[in-house]
Structure formats: structure tokens, C-alpha cells
Amino acid sequence: MILVINICNERLHYLEFVKPICDILDNNNLKYFVKSYKEVSKAELDKCNKVIICGTSLFDNEFTKDLDKFKWILNFNKPILGICGGMQIIGLVFGGKIRKMTEIGFYSEYFNRDFLGLSEKCEVYHLHNNYIDFSKLAFDIFCGNEFSQAVKHKEKEIYCVLFHPEVRQKELFLNFLSK
Amino acid sequence: MKIGVLFSGGKDSAYAAWLAKKEGYEIGCLITIVSENKESYMFHTPFIDKVILQAKEMEIPLIIVKTKGEKEHELIDLEKAIKLAIKTYKINGVVTGAIESVYQATRVQKICNQLKIECFNPLWQKNALEHWNDLIKNKFKVILVSVAADGLNKAWTHKEINLQRLAELTKLSEKYKFHLAFEGGEAETFVVNSPMFNKEVKI
Numbered sequence: 001m002i003l004v005i006n007i008c009n010e011r012l013h014y015l016e017f018v019k020p021i022c023d024i025l026d027n028n029n030l031k032y033f034v035k036s037y038k039e040v041s042k043a044e045l046d047k048c049n050k051v052i053i054c055g056t057s058l059f060d061n062e063f064t065k066d067l068d069k070f071k072w073i074l075n076f077n078k079p080i081l082g083i084c085g086g087m088q089i090i091g092l093v094f095g096g097k098i099r100k101m102t103e104i105g106f107y108s109e110y111f112n113r114d115f116l117g118l119s120e121k122c123e124v125y126h127l128h129n130n131y132i133d134f135s136k137l138a139f140d141i142f143c144g145n146e147f148s149q150a151v152k153h154k155e156k157e158i159y160c161v162l163f164h165p166e167v168r169q170k171e172l173f174l175n176f177l178s179k
Numbered sequence: 180m181k182i183g184v185l186f187s188g189g190k191d192s193a194y195a196a197w198l199a200k201k202e203g204y205e206i207g208c209l210i211t212i213v214s215e216n217k218e219s220y221m222f223h224t225p226f227i228d229k230v231i232l233q234a235k236e237m238e239i240p241l242i243i244v245k246t247k248g249e250k251e252h253e254l255i256d257l258e259k260a261i262k263l264a265i266k267t268y269k270i271n272g273v274v275t276g277a278i279e280s281v282y283q284a285t286r287v288q289k290i291c292n293q294l295k296i297e298c299f300n301p302l303w304q305k306n307a308l309e310h311w312n313d314l315i316k317n318k319f320k321v322i323l324v325s326v327a328a329d330g331l332n333k334a335w336t337h338k339e340i341n342l343q344r345l346a347e348l349t350k351l352s353e354k355y356k357f358h359l360a361f362e363g364g365e366a367e368t369f370v371v372n373s374p375m376f377n378k379e380v381k382i
């Protein structure tokens with residue numbers, strides 16, 4: 001069972017940032033349930049075997065004021081995938097700091113080794129005003145350096161991407177879920 | 180939140196407007212860009228003059244801005260229109276009917292980001308067949324007003340897309356490999372009635 005965490009504060013954003021990921025899971029007959037980050041309970045974290053933390057819009061950053069609601073990530077030992085805002089949450093929880101950088105649209109990125117099926121040059125869809133520098137955190141960087149685009153925790157199955165794989169890299173989800 | 184809807188009169192922007200209303204957003208205005216260029220990258224609106232009739236039936240103010248439709252220049256006109264909507268109707272966000280077009284979505288996102296307002300794309304990445312079924316289920320009366328793809332001829336225009344025609348359209352899209360939601364400009368649609376209209380628009 002996959003727990004899909006919605007971090008959107010605006011209701012209409014659900015359809016843009018959460019539903020496309022649910023559609024990928026539905027199309028592959030994968031069982032999941034969606035919860036707002038404000039409502040995730042210990043029982044739900046125990047029930048699931050993987051977690052996806054979705055992204056949200058450029059100005060929908062309410063989650064940064066609620067980081068205490070994500071402290072469970074530090075002691076969680078099941079695979080997590082953080083997307084855009086989800087990546088920022090994971091970085092902040094592990095001690096990173098928010099930095100400013102706006103990227104909107106398709107960008108060509110270079111993956112220095114295989115990352116959930118992505119390698120070398122890939123065109124990815126970005127939609128962010130912020131990012132986290134993971135270079136001094138306990139994460140390996142697969143794409144970008146200080147301006148981290150794709151990272152994995154050195155010891156845990158925690159994966160993060162700054163771009164939105166639900167737009168052009170749908171297979172990334174299946175590669176993550178096969179972990 | 181008060182929003183403006185980028186409105187072409189077609190199925191996607193009309194459905195996006197309805198979704199926004201359903202989710203409790205106040206629609207301050209519709210924003211329509213009239214392009215002189217029929218090959219515009221951003222604005223495909225063959226029945227643009229009829230948008231006035233739709234806005235009347237929806238009882239929502241309409242902002243119309245004309246553009247020559249030159250690539251990237253038309254974005255300046257779009258920005259002008261959104262600025263006017265912010266000033267006149269105090270909107271805090273823009274809703275679009277973008278489904279697959281990264282070109283369109285990216286440009287609207289950039290303008291909204293610059294103007295520091297929210298951008299909503301509630302149909303983003305939506306499956307085309309699911310979208311058509313939702314339109315029909317929610318009583319959107321959609322007709323095709325132009326066709327430009329192998330497998331679609333003039334006989335398809337001015338006919339409502341009901342479940343029977345959708346099944347036929349689906350078969351054709353599989354056979355001729357066109358996008359069922361017409362994301363590649365394979366056809367243009369017009370909404371003659373919807374749950375937001377007081378009565379059907381006659382064209």
C-alpha cells in the first residue's frame with residue numbers, strides 16, 4: 001500500500017499535482033491512499049510500505065511553516081520519494097536551507113549515474129522558485145551539485161527530485177515502487 | 180480566492196472554469212485573447228466572437244484583448260490582459276485549461292509568477308478519454324467547430340459529442356493516431372451549454 005501525501009494548500013492544486021500521480025498508480029493497478037500532510041497519522045505510516053510526497057505550485061508554500069508535521073521522516077525506514085516541494089520538505093527536515101532559484105518549463109539535465117531509470121541527458125519539467133542544497137547533507141547527488149536536482153539518502157531509501165516526473169518521466173514512479 | 184479564467188470558449192477552459200467554481204473559487208472574470216494569427220502557438224479560438232455570448236450566459240465579466248498573434252509577442256498581450264484583470268477584478272490567481280501543452284502552461288506560469296499570483300491547471304496531464312467522459316457526464320454540450328486531422332472530416336463539425344460519437348471519435352483517434360483531446364490542434368471545440376450557462380448559446 002502506497003501513501004500519497006498531498007502538500008497543496010489550495011484545493012484546486014490537487015488536480016494538478018496529486019491526481020496525475022494517482023493516475024499513474026491507477027494505470028498500473030497499484031493500491032494507494034491519499035492524505036493531506038496535516039492528517040498523516042502513525043497508524044497510516046505503519047500501514048503503508050512506501051510514501052510519495054507530491055509537489056505543489058510556485059506560491060503554495062504553506063508546508064514550510066508546518067515542518068514539525070514531517071519529523072516522522074527522520075525515523076521512517078520505508079522508501080520515500082519526494083517531488084519538488086516534497087524534496088524541499090525532506091531537505092529541510094534533514095537540516096538543509098531553502099535557496100532561491102526559479103525554473104519553469106523543460107530543462108535538459110545530466111544524471112551522473114542511473115537514478116530510478118534516468119541516466120545521462122534527460123529533458124525534465126521544472127516548476128519551482130526554491131531548492132535545497134543537498135551537497136552538505138547525508139545524500140548522494142545524482143543530478144546537479146549545490147543546485148541539487150536528484151538525490152538519494154546515503155543509507156536510507158529516500159529519493160528526491162526537484163523536477164516533476166509525472167509530466168515526462170512516469171516510469172520513474174514504477175522504478176521507485178519496485179524498490 | 181478570486182480567480183480569472185483564461186477562456187477560449189472551448190471544452191478545456193470551460194471545464195476548468197466549472198471545476199474552479201465547484202471547488203469554491205470565485206470567478207472574477209473570464210480573460211479571452213483574440214489572435215489575428217490563425218496559426219497562433221498560444222491561442223486557438225475560431226469562434227472567439229461567440230465567447231461574448233457564453234460569458235453572458237455565465238453572468239461573468241469578460242476581458243477581451245486583441246493580439247497580432249506573433250510568437251512571444253502575444254505573451255506581452257496576455258500579460259496585459261492578466262494585469263487588467265488583477266486591476267479591475269482583483270483576482271489573485273489564473274485558471275487555464277492546459278492538459279498536455281508544456282509550451283502554453285510554461286508561458287502562463289511564468290507570467291503569473293512574475294505578477295505574483297497563483298496559476299491553476301486543473302486538467303494538467305488528464306487522460307483525454309476520462310476528460311471527455313467527465314464533460315458528457317457533467318452535461319457539457321460540446322461541438323467541434325473545425326477539424327484538421329486525418330480521419331476527421333467536415334461531417335463532424337457542429338455536432339454534439341455524446342457517448343456514441345465519443346466511441347467513434349476514440350476509434351478514429353486510435354486508427355489515425357491523433358490526440359483525443361485535440362492537444363495537437365486536430366480539431367477545435369466550442370461549448371454551447373454547460374452547468375454554468377443559464378441557457379444554451381445559439382450559434
